[in-house]
Amino acid sequence: MVTGLVGPNGAGKSTLLRLLAGIDSPDAGDVTFDGTPLHALAPSARARRVAHLPQSAQAQWPLSGRDVVSLGRLPHGAGFDRLSEADVQAVARAMSRTGTTAFAGRRLDHLSAGERARLLLARALATEADVLLVDEPTAALDPAYQLEAMTALRGEADRGVAVAVALHDLALAARFCDRLILLAGGKVLRHGAAAQVLTPALLEAAYGVAFELVVLGDRRLPVPIARSGPTGDER
Numbered sequence: 001m002v003t004g005l006v007g008p009n010g011a012g013k014s015t016l017l018r019l020l021a022g023i024d025s026p027d028a029g030d031v032t033f034d035g036t037p038l039h040a041l042a043p044s045a046r047a048r049r050v051a052h053l054p055q056s057a058q059a060q061w062p063l064s065g066r067d068v069v070s071l072g073r074l075p076h077g078a079g080f081d082r083l084s085e086a087d088v089q090a091v092a093r094a095m096s097r098t099g100t101t102a103f104a105g106r107r108l109d110h111l112s113a114g115e116r117a118r119l120l121l122a123r124a125l126a127t128e129a130d131v132l133l134v135d136e137p138t139a140a141l142d143p144a145y146q147l148e149a150m151t152a153l154r155g156e157a158d159r160g161v162a163v164a165v166a167l168h169d170l171a172l173a174a175r176f177c178d179r180l181i182l183l184a185g186g187k188v189l190r191h192g193a194a195a196q197v198l199t200p201a202l203l204e205a206a207y208g209v210a211f212e213l214v215v216l217g218d219r220r221l222p223v224p225i226a227r228s229g230p231t232g233d234e235r
């Protein structure tokens with residue numbers, strides 16, 4: 001299942017992902033994993049089961065692409081000079097699924113922002129966690145790699161991984177997510193299938209922008225037309 005988190009800047013998408021990853025703790029309520037409170041899991045066990053890729057990770061490390069992706073195996077006890085056969089295979093699979101195999105020998109800090117973003121997505125995939133939390137993975141990517149990244153996330157979901165992804169691109173959200181959660185002002189406005197969530201009225205309420213729906217095959221994709229509500233601080 002791919003769950004998309006959509007909503008305007010400051011809606012709470014990243015905050016929700018950080019809570020789900022156990023990076024932040026909720027002021028109220030609890031996050032549970034298979035019935036166990038997340039904070040009751042040892043950090044290493046949590047890291048093996050829940051992978052989190054933060055927004056626009058600005059990593060500029062002088063590491064090879066392969067070493068960067070290998071970092072995703074740390075929760076499994078791996079080190080750069082201590083990779084099991086399972087680690088090596090997981091790293092190779094993640095690089096293949098993100099189209100980053102060609103960067104295996106390139107230094108991360110010598111790559112473009114989009115190329116780095118793809119390697120960092122590969123690092124998250126390499127963990128082979130049960131839950132994959134990804135914050136705006138397509139922001140730095142050109143259209144071809146946006147599709148490739150979303151296809152990679154869909155592939156993970158088809159293998160049984162629970163994927164939650166924050167997205168600003170509503171067309172990608174409509175096409176690749178099984179269900180969407182529309183957030184605004186820290187609250188859920190609606191959750192459900194794309195057709196139920198991405199209505200012009202709800203989107204206008206969330207973003208202060210008038211939307212029209214464009215028909216693509218059996219889907220209706222929202223296109224922003226013009227601002228209709230308050231801006232920035234007024235929102």
Ligand SMILES: Nc1ncnc2c1ncn2[C@@H]1O[C@H](COP(=O)(O)OP(=O)(O)OP(=O)(O)O)[C@@H](O)[C@H]1O
Nearest residue numbers: 007008009010011012013014015016055166168183
């Ligand atoms: N570390 C923090 N300390 C205090 N407030 C924060 C912190 N991080 C985020 N916030 C606030 O929490 C709210 C939600 O922020 P969050 O980053 O979750 O939004 P978002 O939906 O991911 O936005 P964007 O689309 O801009 O990335 C915002 O008002 C933000 O200013």
